[in-house]
Amino acid sequence: MKVVDIRTDIFFHTSYRSQDSGGHSHPGPGKRVKHALLRIVADDGTEGYSFQHPEQLSAAILDSYVRPVLAGQDPLARERLFDEMVHRQRGSGGRFNDRSLSAVDQALWDLAGRKAGMPVYKLIGAYRDKILAYGSIMCGDDLPGGLSSPEDYAAYSVKLVERGYRAVKLHTWFPPMPGAPDPKMEIAACAAVREAVGPDIRLMLDGYHWYSRTDALRIGRALEKLDFEWFEEPMDETSMSSYAWLADKLDIPVLGPETISGKNRSRAEWVRHEASDILRTGVLNAGGITPSLKVMHTAHSFGLNCEVHGNGAANLALCLSSANCDWYERGLLHPFLDYEQPPEYLRGIVDPMDGEGYVHGSAQPGLGEDIDFEYIEANLAR
Numbered sequence: 001m002k003v004v005d006i007r008t009d010i011f012f013h014t015s016y017r018s019q020d021s022g023g024h025s026h027p028g029p030g031k032r033v034k035h036a037l038l039r040i041v042a043d044d045g046t047e048g049y050s051f052q053h054p055e056q057l058s059a060a061i062l063d064s065y066v067r068p069v070l071a072g073q074d075p076l077a078r079e080r081l082f083d084e085m086v087h088r089q090r091g092s093g094g095r096f097n098d099r100s101l102s103a104v105d106q107a108l109w110d111l112a113g114r115k116a117g118m119p120v121y122k123l124i125g126a127y128r129d130k131i132l133a134y135g136s137i138m139c140g141d142d143l144p145g146g147l148s149s150p151e152d153y154a155a156y157s158v159k160l161v162e163r164g165y166r167a168v169k170l171h172t173w174f175p176p177m178p179g180a181p182d183p184k185m186e187i188a189a190c191a192a193v194r195e196a197v198g199p200d201i202r203l204m205l206d207g208y209h210w211y212s213r214t215d216a217l218r219i220g221r222a223l224e225k226l227d228f229e230w231f232e233e234p235m236d237e238t239s240m241s242s243y244a245w246l247a248d249k250l251d252i253p254v255l256g257p258e259t260i261s262g263k264n265r266s267r268a269e270w271v272r273h274e275a276s277d278i279l280r281t282g283v284l285n286a287g288g289i290t291p292s293l294k295v296m297h298t299a300h301s302f303g304l305n306c307e308v309h310g311n312g313a314a315n316l317a318l319c320l321s322s323a324n325c326d327w328y329e330r331g332l333l334h335p336f337l338d339y340e341q342p343p344e345y346l347r348g349i350v351d352p353m354d355g356e357g358y359v360h361g362s363a364q365p366g367l368g369e370d371i372d373f374e375y376i377e378a379n380l381a382r
Contacts, residue, residue: 001115003070005041008057010034010381013344016337021176024139027146027336034381035345037371040107042075048111049371050314051345052103065089065096066104076115078108082290086263098261098287105288106314106367113366120367121320124293130358131319133351134167134204135160136311136331139174140189146335150189154196156335166357167202167229167327168193174208181208183215187222194226203227207234209259213242220250230255230278230307243275253277258309263287264294271302281318282309289314296322313350313367320361328359344379347372 013035018028036054041047065088069081082105089096113120137156140147147153157168172189173180190205197203205223207216216234223231230253235242237257247254255278260266263286270276281295292308296318299306305324308315311331319328330351333339342349347370351359362368 001046001074001076002043002072003040003075004043004072005039006062006067006070007039007041008054008059008062009037009039009376010054011037011345011376011379012381013375013379022174024171024174025332026138026141027143027334037345037376038103038107040070040075040104040111042111042115046075046111046115048075048107048109048114048366049369050103050106050110050367051369052099056097056100057103061096061100065092065100070104075108075111078105078112078290081108082288086287098263099284102283102286102288102314105290106283109289109314109317110366110369117365119317119362119364120289120314121317121361124289124317124321126361127321127323129320130360131316131328132166132326132357133328133330133353133359134169134202135163135165135333136169136206136329137171138332138334138337139171140177140180141173142177143336150185150192152335153189154192156333157193157201158196159335160333161197161201164353164355164357165201165330167204168197169204169206169232169329169331171206171332172208181211183211183219186219190223190226190228194228199227202229204229204232204255206232209233209236211235213245216242216246217249220246220252220254224250224252228252232256232280233258240270240273240275243270244273247275247277255307256280258282259285263291264298267295268298271298271304277304279304279306280309281306283312283314283318284310289318292318293321296324300324311351313362313369316351316359316361317367330359345372345375346370 012032014030015033017025036057038050069084172186211234220231232255237260256276258280279299281292286292296306319325
């Protein structure tokens with residue numbers, strides 16, 4: 001089997017999210033935006049797919065860094081192909097980044113699953129068929145009835161528990177929200193949620209990612225009193241020593257790194273230097289399924305849990321195939337958004353959750369996305 005085509009379909013769909021100047025998502029009016037479907041086609045007709053922002057899958061990126069590696073090669077040789085693409089990143093001047101690489105890697109895994117006629121998580125080697133999800137709440141805002149106060153977070157968290165979630169994670173107020181960041185407000189929101197949901201619901205905090213050591217320590221000690229499950233990314237991750245310092249001073253587990261470059265190798269350094277109590281990976285920030293599995297296995301070898309950042313079919317496959325991952329991140333959630341409504345280019349959401357808080361693996365071959373190819377064809381950006 002050989003790769004005979006690599007191409008993208010750029011199409012329009014309706015998004016109900018907007019981004020602020022800091023890159024954080026908030027509810028917004030429906031607007032037409034572009035998205036990209038990557039196709040990797042083999043000579044026997046098998047195809048693999050993944051979605052990504054069009055800029056990450058431009059013709060220049062595919063022509064310069066992807067096609068020269070994949071064309072004419074066995075698409076099942078994922079380890080070798082991934083290694084060769086990583087080598088090409090160095091000379092790309094940052095153009096061929098980890099999100100582009102991740103899209104290619106995901107499509108190769110999807111192709112392999114479709115070829116084998118099985119879900120990717122079973123192709124990897126399933127550890128389970130379902131996993132508990134935590135409701136990952138969107139960043140705070142100033143919208144009335146949205147997430148503008150600790151009371152808003154408390155009320156919404158109660159609704160998530162009523163939906164079936166056994167755990168809730170908060171993202172609070174980040175710049176450019178007025179007054180943010182504010183450790184006092186962060187602690188107040190966490191305290192309000194704990195009081196509202198009671199002692200039995202697991203709670204996590206994904207903090208402002210640029211706190212000083214002293215602010216992070218202050219928040220972490222408050223979270224210990226509130227019996228939170230973990231404290232995630234409260235400081236600049238390029239300062240690994242700051243995380244080692246914080247993890248040493250707190251009893252609550254410190255989780256990271258999330259967005260740091262370096263894929264599995266940088267995360268291995270965090271394990272070696274005991275910079276976090278729980279390791280972090282995810283297909284977007286670590287470069288795909290292939291390096292994320294290496295991260296999961298490294299953590300497992302040292303007796304560490306490794307929690308997966310973000311939702312989506314590929315991240316769910318990681319969660320279902322790994323023994324040392326307790327949760328699936330389902331979100332981002334907001335009172336004004338309907339998470340259960342799939343995007344127009346899918347026939348269903350990739351992570352339906354039952355009333356007990358479990359997300360189940362799809363039985364579909366590949367990553368498990370039920371792609372509406374007719375919609376994409378009818379809405380191509382021509």
